[in-house]
Amino acid sequence: MTTPVYQWQPTTLEIAARAGIDPADVVRFDHNTSPATVDWAGDAAAKVASGLNEYPGADYRPLRDAIAAYTDTDPDQVVPGAGADELILLTAGAFLPTGGTAVSAPPTYTLYAVATGQRDATLVEVPRRPFDFGFNVEALKEASRTANLIWLCVPNNPTGHRDPDDEIRAIIESTSAIVVLDGAYAEFTGDRWSAWLDEYPNLVVLGTMSKAFALAGARVGYSLSSPTLAAELHRRRPPGSISTLSAALAERALAEPHWAAANVEGIAAQRDSLAGRLSEFGFEMSTTVTNFVLARVGPGARDLAETLMWEDGIVVRSFPQAHTLTFYLRFTVRSPSENDRLIATLSRRLP
Numbered sequence: 001m002t003t004p005v006y007q008w009q010p011t012t013l014e015i016a017a018r019a020g021i022d023p024a025d026v027v028r029f030d031h032n033t034s035p036a037t038v039d040w041a042g043d044a045a046a047k048v049a050s051g052l053n054e055y056p057g058a059d060y061r062p063l064r065d066a067i068a069a070y071t072d073t074d075p076d077q078v079v080p081g082a083g084a085d086e087l088i089l090l091t092a093g094a095f096l097p098t099g100g101t102a103v104s105a106p107p108t109y110t111l112y113a114v115a116t117g118q119r120d121a122t123l124v125e126v127p128r129r130p131f132d133f134g135f136n137v138e139a140l141k142e143a144s145r146t147a148n149l150i151w152l153c154v155p156n157n158p159t160g161h162r163d164p165d166d167e168i169r170a171i172i173e174s175t176s177a178i179v180v181l182d183g184a185y186a187e188f189t190g191d192r193w194s195a196w197l198d199e200y201p202n203l204v205v206l207g208t209m210s211k212a213f214a215l216a217g218a219r220v221g222y223s224l225s226s227p228t229l230a231a232e233l234h235r236r237r238p239p240g241s242i243s244t245l246s247a248a249l250a251e252r253a254l255a256e257p258h259w260a261a262a263n264v265e266g267i268a269a270q271r272d273s274l275a276g277r278l279s280e281f282g283f284e285m286s287t288t289v290t291n292f293v294l295a296r297v298g299p300g301a302r303d304l305a306e307t308l309m310w311e312d313g314i315v316v317r318s319f320p321q322a323h324t325l326t327f328y329l330r331f332t333v334r335s336p337s338e339n340d341r342l343i344a345t346l347s348r349r350l351p
């Protein structure tokens, strides 16, 4: 079996060098990050600077307390990690036995396949319906019955839509396997998945500081689950994968969640405007509730993405040949001026 590997995008420095532009002029429409930045990061970092000769407290108690307060859970339900990505790998390590079976609903976040492959496990992929990308619920329930771990991404990346509660519940209730519900974009729908934990002891919810909280560079994510499942994850967690600086930034951000809420509101307004302007190029836009939009561009999608990246320094997410979304491009919602630049560049590049 070949283990799938994560496909890294070219870096901003590489793109700038090839496009012959300043790295500051490269705009990443491919990472689903926040265009707004917090303005207190330097102060928060300065406060912990004098303690950087020491390791962070291995139990990350202040960070877990802050996450617990934000998610309305107890600290013993919280496992912090270096991004939700680390928790994806950790949950596979803890709950997917070598040679076991996991289930996913592609197109979805690619790291699930990588994490499954690293366990030498089989990934049963139950494709989403064409066009509206909804779950194939009956097939997912059937596949989940005998699996060890189910990957669900709600709202889903890269489609940007949110599957309905009754379908998610039906899948969770069809199995005694661990269900990982990746809520990286939960702030964009106001979902509070922690409220489901009492009902479903097999549920592990993932969250991140990378999207609504605008701290992707800090690399902080977390899982929420029963204390029993959390203890399993803690046993496998590296003792210090979150730096003292990152923990301080996350704690500070979690102390003022209204900033993230306002950020989400601003992005949503820009999203609807961006989707409308992209549709004027004849792109078919999917309905999205997140900080990115998915456009069916047609057979020229991949070539267009290459041109935008290497000649204009505008990086959008394209999909491999033979992928369900090979004719699609995904665009992160950026600032108004960056979105304007995208539209102006597309106007130049498209007939």
Ligand SMILES: Cc1ncc(COP(=O)(O)O)c(C=O)c1O
Binding pocket: 031, 032, 082, 083, 084, 085, 086, 109, 153, 157, 182, 184, 207, 208, 209, 210, 216, 219, 220, 221
């Ligand atoms: C669905 C999903 N899960 C997890 C992540 C990674 O989150 P983090 O930056 O916390 O590792 C992403 C990032 O794009 C994502 O889209």
